Amino acid sequence: MSESKQPSYLEYQGKYKGLFGWIFSVDHKRIGLLYMYSIMTFFIVGATLGLLMKLELIAPGKTIMDAQTYNGLFTLHGITMIFLIVIPGIPAILGNFFLPIMIGAKDVAFPRLNLLSWWIYIIGAVIALSSQFMGSGPPDTGWTFYAPYSFKTTTNMLPAVLGAFTLGFSSILTGLNFIVTMHRMRAPGMNWMKMPLFPWTLYGTAWIQLLATPIVGITLLMVVAERTLHVGFFDPALGGDPVLYQHLFWIYSHPAVYVMILPAMGVISEILPTFARKTIFGYKAIVASTLAIAFVGYFVWGHHMFTAGMSGTAQFAFSFLTFLVAIPSAIKVFNWISTLYKGSIHLAVPFYWAASFIFVFMIGGLSGLVLGALSTNVHVHDTAFVVAHFHFIVFGGVGFAFMAGIHYWFPKIYGRMYDESWALTGWVVFFLGFLALYSPMFYLGMKGMPRRYFDYLPEYHGPNIFSSLGAVVMIFGLALIIINLIRSARKGEKATANPWNGTTLEWTIESPPILENFEEIPTVTEPPYHYK
C-alpha cells in the first residue's frame, strides 16, 4: 500500500485527536465518511420502522400495533428515509469523498462550509427526531405534511417541519459548494467534456438542490406560521387554499426525486465502463440527458395531484411533460446497455449491483408512466401501486446504486477489499428479498388496496404475506452486507491502488488516499473511460 512518506487521510493526525479529529475535520473525505456513518445509522432506524410496518401488514386487522402507531410509523419512516437518507445520500457520502478526487482537486471549494453542512444536517436530524419524544405524540401526517391536516393535527408537528427545513439548508450548502468546486477546481486539462459522469450528475443535482429547496423551505415555514400564528395561507376557513400547499410542496419534491436519482445514475455510469473494459457509450448523450432531466424535472410536479382538483388543461400538460421527462432517463438506460454490448465484462459485486440497478430502475420507471398517464393514475392513485413504484425508484434505484458505489469504491476509501463471497451472498439475498417485498404491491395496488392503512380487506391477505416475508429476507441480506463491510474495513485484505482497472483519477492515487489526495495535481489529457 502506502510507500510514500505521507500518511493516509485515515492516519493523518491533525489539530484534534480521536473523535474530534473527525467531527471537526474539514477534509472532504472524512466529512464524506461522517455522512456515511450518520446516514447508515438513520437508515438502520428507517429500515427497522419499515420492517415493523410490513409485520403489521402480515395479516388483516390489528397485528402488532394500533392505527395511530402505524400512522406515526409511516410518517417517521418517510421523514427519515427521504430527508435524512436518500436526499443527502449519494452526494453527501460518495460525492463528498470522490468529487474532488475525480476532478483532480485537493478538496472542495469551501471546506469549512462543507463541515458546517454536516453539522447543520446533524442538528436538523436531531430536531426532526425530537418530534418523537416530546410534546403530544409522534406526527401522523406522512412525510408530505399535507395541509390542512398538518396544522389541524394535535400531534407534535413543529419539530418535524422545522427539522425538514433545517435539513434543506444543509442540502443547499452542499449543492452550492459542489457547483463552485466544479467551476473553479478542475485539474489543468480537464475541460467540461473531459469530466467524468459522476461529477456531471452531481453538477445537475447541485443546481436542483439550489433552485428547488428554497421553495419547500418557505412552504414549510408557512406551515409553521399557520400552526403558530394562524395566518390562513392554507386554511380554507380563513380563505386559504390547501391545494396551493400541494403545488408548492411538489414544486420542490418532484425535482427532489432527481436529487436522489441523478447521482445514482452517475455512479452506474462510472461502474459499467470499468467492468465492461470499454468506454462509456454516448458520453455526450448522458451529459445532455442529465441536464435535460434536471431542467424538465421542474415542470412535472402536477402529476402528484391529478386527483386533488386541477383543470383539464393543467392535467394534460403535466401528464405530457411527465412522459417527456421519461425520455432522457430511457436514453441513459440505452447508453448503459450499449456500453455493455461487446464489452469484456468482468463479473464482480459492484457490477452485479449495477446490473440489478438497471433492472429495478426500469421497472420503477415504467410503472411511473402508469402513474403519469391520467386514466390509470385515477385508478391506482394512493394505492399500494404507488408505494411499489417509488420504492423501486427510490430504494431500488438509489439504494442499489449506493450499494454498487460503496462496493466499487470500498478499496479506495479504506484501502482494504471486502469479502467477495459474503458480498455476493448479501446481494443475492437482498435482491430476492427486495423483489418479493415490492412486486406484490403492484398487484395489490391494481386490485385497489389503499396505502397508509394498518388494515386491509381479507382478499388481499395472500400477496401481503409474501411481501412481508420478502421484507424479512431483504433485511437479512442487508445485515449480511453491512456486517461484511464493517468487518472488511478493519480486517479485509489490503487493496492495491487500482483493483478494478479503472481509468478515472481516483484510481491513480493511493488506497486510501493521502490527506491532499494528490502528491502533485495531475494534468488531464485523455477523456474519462479511456480503454484501448
Add this chain to the structure above:
Amino acid sequence: MEQTSTHTEHRDDTASKIGMWLFIFTELLLFGGLFIVYSVYRFKNPVAFHLAAEELSKLIGTINTVILLISSMTVAMSISAIQLADRKKAILLLSGTITLALVFLVNKYFEWHGKFEHGLYPGSQELFDLGQGDILFFGLYFTMTGLHALHIIVGIIVLTVMLVKVIKKNIQSDNYAQLENAGLYWHLVDLIWIFLFPLFYLIS
C-alpha cells in the same frame, strides 16, 4: 511535491463571489415562494387586497424605501473607499449603513405596532370579522415584511462583523472580497424590499 501535509487555505476570491451569487439565487427563490402565494391570493381577492392596502402608511413605506436605497449606496461607497485604501472613510460609511438599517427597523416597529393597536394581526377577532381577503393580506404582510426584517437583522450582524474587520485591518485594499460579498447581500435585502413596497403599499 508538497512540503507540508496540512490543508493550505488557497484564497480564491472568484470562487467566493460565485458562491455568494448562488446563495443570493436561493434567497430570491425563498421569497419567490411567498410572491407566488401573494399573486394567487391577490388574484382571488382583488377588492379586499385593494382596501386593505389603504390601511398601510404610504409615508412610512416611502421613508423606509429611501433609507434602504441610501444604505445600498453607502455600502457600495465603503467598498470603493477600501479599494482606495481610505480606511477612515470606509469605517464612516459602514457605520452609516448600519445606522440606516437600524432606523429602518425602528420605523418598521412603529408601523407594526400601529397595526397591532388596530387589531390588524393574524389570529385577532377584528381581522377575522373583516373577512378572508383581509386575513390573507395581513397574513402575507406580516410574514413577508417579517421575513424581510429578519434579513435586515442578519444584514446588520454581517455588516457589523465587516466593520470590526475593517477596524482591525483584516479587510484591506488587497483583501476585500468578504466586504464585497457582504455588500452583495445587503443589495439583495434592498432589492427584496423594492418588490415588497409596491406590492403592499402602492398597487391598487
